[in-house]
Amino acid sequence: MIRKSLENGVQTLRLDRPEKKNALTGAMYTDLAEALEAGNSNEDLRCHLICGQPEVFTAGNDIGDFLQYAGRSAMSETPVVRFLRALVRNEKPLVAAVDGLAIGVGTTLLMHCDMVFASPRAFIRSPFVDLGLVPEAGSSLLGPQLMGHARAFELLCLGKPFNAEQAERAGLVNTIVEGDVDAEALACALEIASKPPEAMALSRKLLRGNTDALSERVEEEIKIFASRLTAPETIAAFQAFMSKKKV
Ligand code: COA
Numbered sequence: 001m002i003r004k005s006l007e008n009g010v011q012t013l014r015l016d017r018p019e020k021k022n023a024l025t026g027a028m029y030t031d032l033a034e035a036l037e038a039g040n041s042n043e044d045l046r047c048h049l050i051c052g053q054p055e056v057f058t059a060g061n062d063i064g065d066f067l068q069y070a071g072r073s074a075m076s077e078t079p080v081v082r083f084l085r086a087l088v089r090n091e092k093p094l095v096a097a098v099d100g101l102a103i104g105v106g107t108t109l110l111m112h113c114d115m116v117f118a119s120p121r122a123f124i125r126s127p128f129v130d131l132g133l134v135p136e137a138g139s140s141l142l143g144p145q146l147m148g149h150a151r152a153f154e155l156l157c158l159g160k161p162f163n164a165e166q167a168e169r170a171g172l173v174n175t176i177v178e179g180d181v182d183a184e185a186l187a188c189a190l191e192i193a194s195k196p197p198e199a200m201a202l203s204r205k206l207l208r209g210n211t212d213a214l215s216e217r218v219e220e221e222i223k224i225f226a227s228r229l230t231a232p233e234t235i236a237a238f239q240a241f242m243s244k245k246k247v
Helices: 026-039 063-069 077-089 105-112 139-156 164-169 182-192 199-207 212-228 232-243
Strands: 004-007 012-016 045-053 057-058 093-096 101-103 115-118 123-126
Touching: 004 026, 012 026, 012 182, 026 045, 026 077, 045 182, 063 232, 077 105, 077 212, 093 105, 093 182, 101 105, 105 123, 105 139, 115 164, 115 182, 115 212, 164 182, 164 232
Parallel strands: 012 045, 045 093, 057 101, 093 115, 101 123
Antiparallel strands: 004 012
């Protein structure tokens, strides 16, 4: 589930499914998408903060859900796709606190954040190709822009994990926090929320620039991703993961 609270202009979105390493289900994506969409027109909301649990930000998309999507033709109507579109259309600053695992979409959503705080035990990994998939959330565009082709290839195609220092060097993480990463990220979100909101919104928009190309890339990735869900090598990778589950 997603635990939501709005206080002093900061909406906290806490991923809360620790028994499954915060793997994201359709219901969780819907909650996240709704929170981002509603935030755009809520004047009391000045900043979003997304965070997880001790040692786990998120293990990415629920792999069981992936298997279900594989049978459907209309991937574009799924909660995950709604969430990806909401990320692109989000107009409010987004801060993340990453402690431990940040896998798959847990990595790629960071590319949409304005500030990312990570603990020294952050483990950032995108095993898309290993699962027979392709990068999503616009990461095939944002990744190379952020860190250059070579490092983006390492992260998004080779599936190499980045630790906190590598992620900081790659420009994915602003600050490594030795102590309470959630508290540090919240302090930053509160600082953002205390600034003149119109100037903040205009400035953020200028920094992000035109997002048409990003939207187009997200849609292109979704089409390819959806077609990959039925590829034999992808189904074999999902089944291999599912067969390791405890019964
Ligand atoms: N989807 C569904 N369930 C997941 C999951 C995911 N992405 N990640 C973890 N889980 C579940 C496990 O199946 C397990 O469930 P079980 O207790 O019913 O068997 C539980 O969460 C705990 O995970 P486990 O694998 O036992 O923990 P671990 O510490 O040994 O490993 C990970 C943690 C995250 C490294 C490992 O679970 C993993 O590789 N997950 C898949 C990550 C992934 O590929 N995500 C998709 C990216 S596109």
